[in-house]
Amino acid sequence: MSAISKLRSANSRIPLKFKVWLYFITFTIMVFVLLWVFQIFFLENFYENMKTRAAASSADKISSCYDRLAAGEMTRSEFQSKVETIAHDNDLCVEILDRYERSIYSVETLGDCLIHGRVNKTSIYIFSILESEDRTIRYTMKNPRSGYNMLLYGRTLGNKNNPSGYLLINSVLVPVGSTVYIIKRQLMLITVLLIIFAFVISLFLSRRIARPIAEITKSAEQLAKGDFSTEFDGRGYLEAKKLADTLTYAETELSRVDNMQRDLIANVSHDLRTPLTMLKAYAEMIRDLSGDNPKKRNEHLEIIINETDRLSLMVNDILDLSKLESGKQKLNPSEFEISGKLSEIIDRFKGISEKMGYTINFTPDSERTVCCDVVKIEQVIYNLINNAINYTGEDKQVFVRQINTPEGVLIEVEDTGDGIEEDKIKLIFDKYYRSENHKREVVGTGLGLSIVKAVLKLHNYDYGVRSTLGKGSTFWFRISDVK
Numbered sequence: 487m488s489a490i491s492k493l494r495s496a497n498s499r500i501p502l503k504f505k506v507w508l509y510f511i512t513f514t515i516m517v518f519v520l521l522w523v524f525q526i527f528f529l530e531n532f533y534e535n536m537k538t539r540a541a542a543s544s545a546d547k548i549s550s551c552y553d554r555l556a557a558g559e560m561t562r563s564e565f566q567s568k569v570e571t572i573a574h575d576n577d578l579c580v581e582i583l584d585r586y587e588r589s590i591y592s593v594e595t596l597g598d599c600l601i602h603g604r605v606n607k608t609s610i611y612i613f614s615i616l617e618s619e620d621r622t623i624r625y626t627m628k629n630p631r632s633g634y635n636m637l638l639y640g641r642t643l644g645n646k647n648n649p650s651g652y653l654l655i656n657s658v659l660v661p662v663g664s665t666v667y668i669i670k671r672q673l674m675l676i677t678v679l680l681i682i683f684a685f686v687i688s689l690f691l692s693r694r695i696a697r698p699i700a701e702i703t704k705s706a707e708q709l710a711k712g713d714f715s716t717e718f719d720g721r722g723y724l725e726a727k728k729l730a731d732t733l734t735y736a737e738t739e740l741s742r743v744d745n746m747q748r749d750l751i752a753n754v755s756h757d758l759r760t761p762l763t764m765l766k767a768y769a770e771m772i773r774d775l776s777g778d779n780p781k782k783r784n785e786h787l788e789i790i791i792n793e794t795d796r797l798s799l800m801v802n803d804i805l806d807l808s809k810l811e812s813g814k815q816k817l818n819p820s821e822f823e824i825s826g827k828l829s830e831i832i833d834r835f836k837g838i839s840e841k842m843g844y845t846i847n848f849t850p851d852s853e854r855t856v857c858c859d860v861v862k863i864e865q866v867i868y869n870l871i872n873n874a875i876n877y878t879g880e881d882k883q884v885f886v887r888q889i890n891t892p893e894g895v896l897i898e899v900e901d902t903g904d905g906i907e908e909d910k911i912k913l914i915f916d917k918y919y920r921s922e923n924h925k926r927e928v929v930g931t932g933l934g935l936s937i938v939k940a941v942l943k944l945h946n947y948d949y950g951v952r953s954t955l956g957k958g959s960t961f962w963f964r965i966s967d968v969k
Contacts, residue, residue: 541637542639547568553643580593581654622639818859820858827864846885881902907955938963
């Protein structure tokens, strides 16, 4: 066994509640790991990027106000008030210089700036601005007096290539080391508390989620032992309820199939016992009584042959149904004319109909060429007519109709019998179902409609039955492969 197979085998033996608990704990740990990584290791870089973006945004606002001042859209006092507001709101030192590097306006909100009153340094900053591609500088430097890191942001005002002034912004980068230490202590306490809390909650949830599955599994084990009275309790959540409902439906169907299979075995056993008993009885009669009487011997031999044919037909039907339902039976499509085929099949019943007084009325439509398995479709039509003969009324009338439609050729076989109860119609094609009013006036096995269903499903043809109590039933199917 490979390592992967061994791993899968081991994994399949892990209880559901442990898996749920493990997934929940793993998710919690991953959340805390991400929180620690981003808060502790990336906090300083995030803080500096945020301050840089704030300085750039403030510079854009001041530059816009400067352009409006130059265009006469804003007075000098309004301009100064606006710049002062921006500086105070963002804790900035602002220095605005003209094209000759002379200070024309400044705002100092910090106790110690790098730009105010430092002419030589200012010239260096302006030179750096003019040398940069986007006419913008962003520096992080240490203040020699306070020792704090400072952010310096500078840009041109007006036209970039021929600036009418310069803007310098200075902001303190507050040390985050102490902040990180505080956050780390808080996170440590919160992590311990939440891991304990997550452990308890996940244990409770895993048990609650696994309990319905465990109960359903126990009930399924009882069902597997053949107890069809088992109840499936799916209370807890929607998926468990759906699973319980599905298993309840499966239990009902299995119970029905089990009962019908028992009935089938009983019926088949009865049908086999009768001809076998007759074969033995007439064979003994030939041996003991009619062996020297040619007339009696021939009568007895004829009965033996008929009962042998009946046995053979029953066995063949069972084998055909088994092959059809197992998928081993393959279709052999061919083209043929459906009206001619229906007439040919009905002609085969003339001997029975004349002998027993039945009348088969055929109503054809215009000839249509169809493409399907002719042998199996013959079997369908034969079984439907045979079924109608078995169940037709005292008038012994059977009606066969061919109806051409845009969707194909509709074949109907109608009897005038007692009809089928509405709740039994859905069972009539079931291989385990057998009508309580079954009459055997012609040779049949009781599996004809099951074979009809299997053949039509193999062809993927629509089929069904319409029935009215006291008036009879109409079985139909539609051949959709029409040329």
